[in-house]
Amino acid sequence: MADNTVSAQWLGHATFLVTSPEGYRILIDPWINGNPVCPAGAKDLSNVDLILVTHGHGDHIADAVPIALQSGAPVIGVVELCHWVKSKGVHDTRGMNKGGTQVAGPVSVTMVHADHSCGITDGDQIVYGGEAVGYVVRFSNGYKVWHMGDTAVFGDMALIADIYRPDAVMMPIGDHYTMGVVEAARAVRLTGVKKIIPMHFGTFPMLQGTREELRSLCGDIDGLEIVELKPGDTVCL
Ligand code: NI
């Protein structure tokens, strides 16, 4: 990767390893060992610097505790989710809530709304995990990345984009548990962001949305880039 750029490696589904211009490694929604599309070669995450979790569903939080314990990386999440993570032995949790921003290493992290649920399956119980969220991460070179988490489309995506001006968006398109392509196409228009990294599709048969369908629904948008990654690929942002 070139100097002074932000890069993102897609580990499949909603899991990304984002690296800052300083080399600070941010793991978002760690679902590694049970993730059927996470490449074997990408599974050593013992040296991450920060873990962000959007919500408590297993396909987003499953490996947060083991990787936090192994790496010592702090975990950022909504306060109730962080309380649960702390109860599992992780000392450095940094709970926050929607609308707030906190600094971690060389980045700042803003928690934003997502329209989804957030129970944490713990044994045979479902624990209240706060609310599902997204994150806008701002890097030292000014670049901003919005990971939407799992979400339906909502009108205030336009407000979030207007306030934070993200340069790239990781957006769910798979349908069933999140937006499908029709809703995602509206989300593209609401945000006005020109670099879209589709996620949360193709992992299981029921997640049927495709990048091709999204592209065909957004073909009239000038300058729009829908980034095509295979799990394991890295893109310079
Ligand atoms: Ni979910």
Ligand code: MN
């Ligand atoms: Mn999910």
